[in-house]
Amino acid sequence: MPTINDVSKLAGVSKATVSRVINNKGQIKDSTRKLVFQAMETLNYKPNTLAQALATKTSNSIGLITSIFDGNYFGVLLKESAKLADQAGKQLIVTDGHNDPQREMEAIDSLVARRCDVILLYSRKLTQQDFKDIKARTSVPIVVMNRKINDATYYSVWFDHFHASALAVNHLLELGHTTIACITASVSSRTVKLRYKAFQECLKQQQLILNKDLVVAGDYTIEGGYNACKQIIAQKQPFTALYAFNDDMAIGAIRALHEVGIKVPEQVSVVGIDNEPFGSYVTPSLTTVELPIRDITNAAMKIALDLANGVEISVTETTFRGKVITRESTTANSRSI
Amino acid sequence: MPTINDVSKLAGVSKATVSRVINNKGQIKDSTRKLVFQAMETLNYKPNTLAQALATKTSNSIGLITSIFDGNYFGVLLKESAKLADQAGKQLIVTDGHNDPQREMEAIDSLVARRCDVILLYSRKLTQQDFKDIKARTSVPIVVMNRKINDATYYSVWFDHFHASALAVNHLLELGHTTIACITASVSSRTVKLRYKAFQECLKQQQLILNKDLVVAGDYTIEGGYNACKQIIAQKQPFTALYAFNDDMAIGAIRALHEVGIKVPEQVSVVGIDNEPFGSYVTPSLTTVELPIRDITNAAMKIALDLANGVEISVTETTFRGKVITRESTTANSRSI
DNA sequence: CTGAAAGCGCTTACAG
DNA sequence: CTGAAAGCGCTTACAG
Numbered sequence: 001m002p003t004i005n006d007v008s009k010l011a012g013v014s015k016a017t018v019s020r021v022i023n024n025k026g027q028i029k030d031s032t033r034k035l036v037f038q039a040m041e042t043l044n045y046k047p048n049t050l051a052q053a054l055a056t057k058t059s060n061s062i063g064l065i066t067s068i069f070d071g072n073y074f075g076v077l078l079k080e081s082a083k084l085a086d087q088a089g090k091q092l093i094v095t096d097g098h099n100d101p102q103r104e105m106e107a108i109d110s111l112v113a114r115r116c117d118v119i120l121l122y123s124r125k126l127t128q129q130d131f132k133d134i135k136a137r138t139s140v141p142i143v144v145m146n147r148k149i150n151d152a153t154y155y156s157v158w159f160d161h162f163h164a165s166a167l168a169v170n171h172l173l174e175l176g177h178t179t180i181a182c183i184t185a186s187v188s189s190r191t192v193k194l195r196y197k198a199f200q201e202c203l204k205q206q207q208l209i210l211n212k213d214l215v216v217a218g219d220y221t222i223e224g225g226y227n228a229c230k231q232i233i234a235q236k237q238p239f240t241a242l243y244a245f246n247d248d249m250a251i252g253a254i255r256a257l258h259e260v261g262i263k264v265p266e267q268v269s270v271v272g273i274d275n276e277p278f279g280s281y282v283t284p285s286l287t288t289v290e291l292p293i294r295d296i297t298n299a300a301m302k303i304a305l306d307l308a309n310g311v312e313i314s315v316t317e318t319t320f321r322g323k324v325i326t327r328e329s330t331t332a333n334s335r336s337i
Numbered sequence: 338m339p340t341i342n343d344v345s346k347l348a349g350v351s352k353a354t355v356s357r358v359i360n361n362k363g364q365i366k367d368s369t370r371k372l373v374f375q376a377m378e379t380l381n382y383k384p385n386t387l388a389q390a391l392a393t394k395t396s397n398s399i400g401l402i403t404s405i406f407d408g409n410y411f412g413v414l415l416k417e418s419a420k421l422a423d424q425a426g427k428q429l430i431v432t433d434g435h436n437d438p439q440r441e442m443e444a445i446d447s448l449v450a451r452r453c454d455v456i457l458l459y460s461r462k463l464t465q466q467d468f469k470d471i472k473a474r475t476s477v478p479i480v481v482m483n484r485k486i487n488d489a490t491y492y493s494v495w496f497d498h499f500h501a502s503a504l505a506v507n508h509l510l511e512l513g514h515t516t517i518a519c520i521t522a523s524v525s526s527r528t529v530k531l532r533y534k535a536f537q538e539c540l541k542q543q544q545l546i547l548n549k550d551l552v553v554a555g556d557y558t559i560e561g562g563y564n565a566c567k568q569i570i571a572q573k574q575p576f577t578a579l580y581a582f583n584d585d586m587a588i589g590a591i592r593a594l595h596e597v598g599i600k601v602p603e604q605v606s607v608v609g610i611d612n613e614p615f616g617s618y619v620t621p622s623l624t625t626v627e628l629p630i631r632d633i634t635n636a637a638m639k640i641a642l643d644l645a646n647g648v649e650i651s652v653t654e655t656t657f658r659g660k661v662i663t664r665e666s667t668t669a670n671s672r673s674i
Numbered sequence: 675c676t677g678a679a680a681g682c683g684c685t686t687a688c689a690g
Numbered sequence: 691c692t693g694a695a696a697g698c699g700c701t702t703a704c705a706g
Contacts (some may be wrong), residue, residue, distance in 0.1 A: 001452075001476070003699055020700055026702095027675055044474055049451040050390045051699035054682045059387060061430075069416035072407070078415070082433040091451060093398075095430045098421040113383040114428060115338075137381055139338070148511050222618050248615075255618045278585075281592045283620045289677045330605035338682055351693045356685055362693055363686095388683035391698045676706085685699085690691105 002043040003241035014312030053115065061091045062304055064265045064326055066122040067099035069095065070220070071248065072276050073293050080297040081120070088305050101125040105134070112138045117308035120296070120300055123147055124189040141307040145300050147190060148317065156298040156308070157318045161191045164289050164322040165198035168243050168271045171287070171324050173206055175334035177241035177269060182248045183215040183228045195273075214239055224252055225249025229256035238269060240333045247279050247288055254282070254329065269330035273322070284328035291322045303323035341379040348376035349412045352520045359384055390452065398428045399593040399641055400448030403459040404436035407557070408585065409613050410630050418457070425642050427454070436524070443472070449475045452512035454645035457637055461526040462526040463609055463648035478644040482637050484527060485654065492644070493507050494637040494655045500529045500537035501626050501659040505580050505608045508624070508661050510543055514606060515669035517552040520586045532582055532610075551576055555586045564588025566593035577605060584625055591619070593665065606667035610659070621665035628659045 004022075008015040013032055020026045021036045039045070053059040062085050068074045075237045078094070085092040093116060097104040104126055111119050113191035122145040126134075134142070135153055144156040150168055172180055182199055203210050213235045218224035229252065232242070243258075244250035250272030254264050264270050264284055272279070299318050306313050340557050341359075345352040350369055356361045358373045376382070384406070390396040399422050405411045409527040415431070422429040430453060441463055443618040447458050451555075468486055471479070481493040509517055515539045519536055540547050550572045555561035562581055566589065569579070579594075581587035587609030591601050601621055612627035637653050643650050 005699080014700080015700080016677060016679095017675090020676085023701080029675060032675085046446060046450040048391075048699050051682090052385050052701075053387045054385075054391055054684085055699080055701040057682070069412040070409070071412070073404040075408070075411055078431070079433065082406075086433055091427050091430050091432070091447065094415070094419055095428070096416065096423060109383060110428065114386040190513075216470055222614055226618070244430060251615060251618050255620075258620065277559055278588060278615050278619070281563070281588045282615070282618075283592075283595065342683080352684080353686080353693060353695095354691090357692085360685080366691060369691085383684050388698090389685075391700085392685040394698070501676080678705090679703100679704090682700085686695100686697090688693105688695090690693090 002145050004047070006043055007039045010043060011035045012170075013036045014087065021221045024237070039246050044171070052090040052319035057115075058117055058308075059115045060089060060116070061116050062301075062308065063095065063102060063116035064095045064147060065111070065119065065123070066094045067096045067097040067104075067124055068122065068254055069096075071274065073274060075292075076293045077297050080294055081209055081301055084298070084301040084305070090308065097121075097123065097125075100132055101126060101127070104166075105116070105130070108134060108138070108142075112140050118143065118304045120145060120304055124187065124191065141304075142147045143307070144302050145296065148319075152155045153311065154314050154317050155303050157296055157303065158320070159291050159296065160319050160321050161194040162198045164273060165195035165245075166202050166291050167322060167324050168244055168273060169199050169202040171271060171326070171330065172241045172243060172269060173202060173208075174270060175241070175330060178208055178333070179208075179211065179214070179237075179239040179241070180233045181216075181229075181239040181242040181244065183216055183218045183225055183232075183244040183253060185245050186217040186219050192245065197241065211237065211239075213237055218252070219278070220248060220253040222248045222255075225252025226256045227252070233260055233262075234258070242270045243266055244270070244272045247274040247276040247286060250286055250288070250329075251278075251282060254284075254286075265329050265331040266334070267289075269333070271330055279320060279325075279326060287330040289322045290325050292320050296320050306322070338385075339382045341382075341384070343380055344373065344376045344382050347380060348372045359463055359672035394452075395454055395645075396452045397426060398430055398451070398453050399535065399645065400430045400451070400453035400456040401459070402432045402441060402444045402448070402456065404432075404434040404441075404461055406560065408640045410611060410628075413630050414535065414634050417631055418638055421635070421638040421642070425645075427642070427645065428597070434458075434460065436462060436464075438464070440468055442467070443572035445471060445475070445479075446465075449477050451546050453477060455480065455641045457482060457641055461524070461528065464630060478641075480543060480637050480641045480644070481657045482633060485656075489653050492640050492650065492653050493638065494659070496510075496628050496633065497533045497656050497658050498531040501628060502582075503539050504659060504661050505610060505626050506536050506539040508608060508663070508667065509578045509580060510539060510545075512578070512606060512667060515543075515545055515670070516548065516551070516574075516576040516578070518553075518566075518569045518576040518579040520553055520555045520562055520579065520581040520590060522582050523554040523556050523561075529582065536580065548573055548574065548576075555581070555589070557585060557633045559592075560587040562589025563593045564589070570594070570597055570599075578667070579605055581607070581609045584613040584623060587623055587625070588615075588619060589644040591621075591623075602666050602668040603671070606670070608667055612662055614664075617664060624664045624667040625662050626659045627662050629657050633657050
């Protein structure tokens with residue numbers, strides 16, 4: 001690979017001058033600029049980004065830590081991030097947090113070691129204490145996605161998962177359902193806790209009793225939803241609605257109900273969360289809560305890029321809310337009419 | 338951020354010695370090693386990866402260029418890559434090729450400028466000539482995924498898309514279908530061409546006529562398949578089977594058929610490609626061709642890591658083949674019995 | 675408008 | 691076993 005020295009020799013100027021034309025800085029005679037361009041051209045020279053980073057102390061890179069790699073949700077998150085990073089001339093370094101607090105910490109260390117300008121952390125497992133510890137170790141700005149952080153030194157962009165969950169549950173309640181089965185998630189994340197809490201509170205508000213036999217944890221996959229629903233059915237207890245913590249599990253549940261001859265939505269209404277694209281194409285089409293993943297990604301990246309460019313940022317917390325998409329899988333509770 | 342100099346001062350040794358303990362190279366007295374470790378600990382020192390890269394001329398990073406961000410397929414590709422890179426102590430830099438040859442070229446340049454040890458290129462648009470040009474510009478090893486390259490200086494790992502397509506078509510032919518509608522793809526990629534060619538040739542082999550009115554292009558989305566199928570239906574020409582170039586479009590097509598009262602599979606059999614997880618959970622469940630995306634990613638990453646580590650590699654081309662997964666959406670052609 | 679020199683934070687022969 | 695010095699490929703005051 002040719003270096004700046006090769007270019008400077010061929011062009012017959014100092015490397016300082018070459019550097020200036022590369023970065024378009026300072027005054028340079030047109031004729032020498034031309035000379036340098038020619039030399040770069042014939043050598044097919046590309047400045048070594050690593051050396052530039054070392055000299056300027058900015059790496060022009062953004063680190064992204066995530067543990068989610070499934071579904072439309074993640075694809076949008078990543079495509080949008082890559083696009084925005086690209087537009088800003090930054091490179092995106094993607095790291096798997098393995099859904100484990102320890103590994104997420106290591107991922108941060110590794111991105112810090114690489115001197116990322118800023119880190120995007122889509123975290124599910126770190127505790128508030130962990131977040132404190134991180135700040136003690138590094139001064140690299142961190143934008144946390146999907147979590148609300150009680151610490152003004154963080155920038156966080158998150159979904160109001162309590163609200164999203166309440167939307168789903170209230171949708172069923174409004175349709176007159178009073179016995180609602182629930183497929184929660186086995187991962188113990190803040191998101192799951194908030195969603196479950198909303199489920200409890202919404203029932204409570206209507207003075208309804210939460211039957212724990214009708215609550216089973218899945219693993220966010222279609223199959224997990226299928227299995228969880230089988231377990232619920234095996235309880236042999238009546239229910240007229242089912243709420244799954246994501247669309248994949250809702251689809252699995254519908255399949256399980258279908259297999260034992262329970263009709264959706266005539267006998268059981270089903271609602272999910274995520275608004276996966278296939279939801280409007282399955283039969284029956286799926287009622288769900290849409291989370292604005294594109295918006296959240298854009299907001300997070302905008303903050304990240306501002307931070308990388310040293311722009312002052314005043315808002316440290318941004319909240320996004322979902323909305324119900326009503327389709328065929330939910331209907332009024334016939335038994336309560 | 339503390340540097341190696343800070344550590345060396347605090348520990349009272351030269352930075353050469355610090356470097357040695359960091360990299361565990363050469364002989365070091367236990368006592369001084371301890372001293373250095375202590376200093377690193379109290380300063381919370383992390384070596385600057387960029388400086389290391391500059392000094393050693395290896396960046397310990399792998400570039401990945403892709404244009405696909407949808408579906409399970411991409412999630413597996415990315416998760417697997419991230420995991421393997423991580424295990425090997427490499428970082429993964431992800432770049433969007435924007436499904437455009439020009440942009441893919443720029444993406445390569447940018448990864449080369451960052452001195453990636455090796456580049457993984459999931460390309461859909463570059464021509465054989467483009468591949469030649471790239472080689473003239475850079476000596477960074479490139480592993481091409483999803484394409485067969487007629488150039489031994491490349492390493493390529495690809496699906497036999499002709500074969501996969503033939504599997505789908507022959508599956509329908511074996512069930513006695515003779516008039517088969519086809520939802521192809523509007524993107525003009527090598528993959529699409531190969532799949533269409535297989536469609537043509539399989540029909541030809543059975544001396545069947547290909548009715549072009551029954552061939553419509555979609556855009557790989559569910560909605561695209563839905564619209565394409567509407568167009569096909571609007572032709573008012575009989576067909577007993579439909580082959581879509583991916584599962585998403587197949588699902589959309591089933592929905593369109595459903596809406597006009599055409600029963601799947603009783604009146605029309607439908608087959609897709611990809612084996613998306615939801616395929617076994619929709620109604621009717623979807624017959625499809627599974628492409629071993631996990632295998633192909635592993636193979637590509639293994640080659641990439643070997644290249645990064647200077648291991649000699651003898652195989653420059655690896656081919657993977659899919660297999661039919663038969664489910665409910667296809668059945669024997671009743672009219673031909 | 676341009677060059678010589680110092681510096682970014684590491685590694686690695688070379689000497690001892 | 692350890693240190694001084696040169697070098698990786700850039701940038702950027704400083705001088706002229």
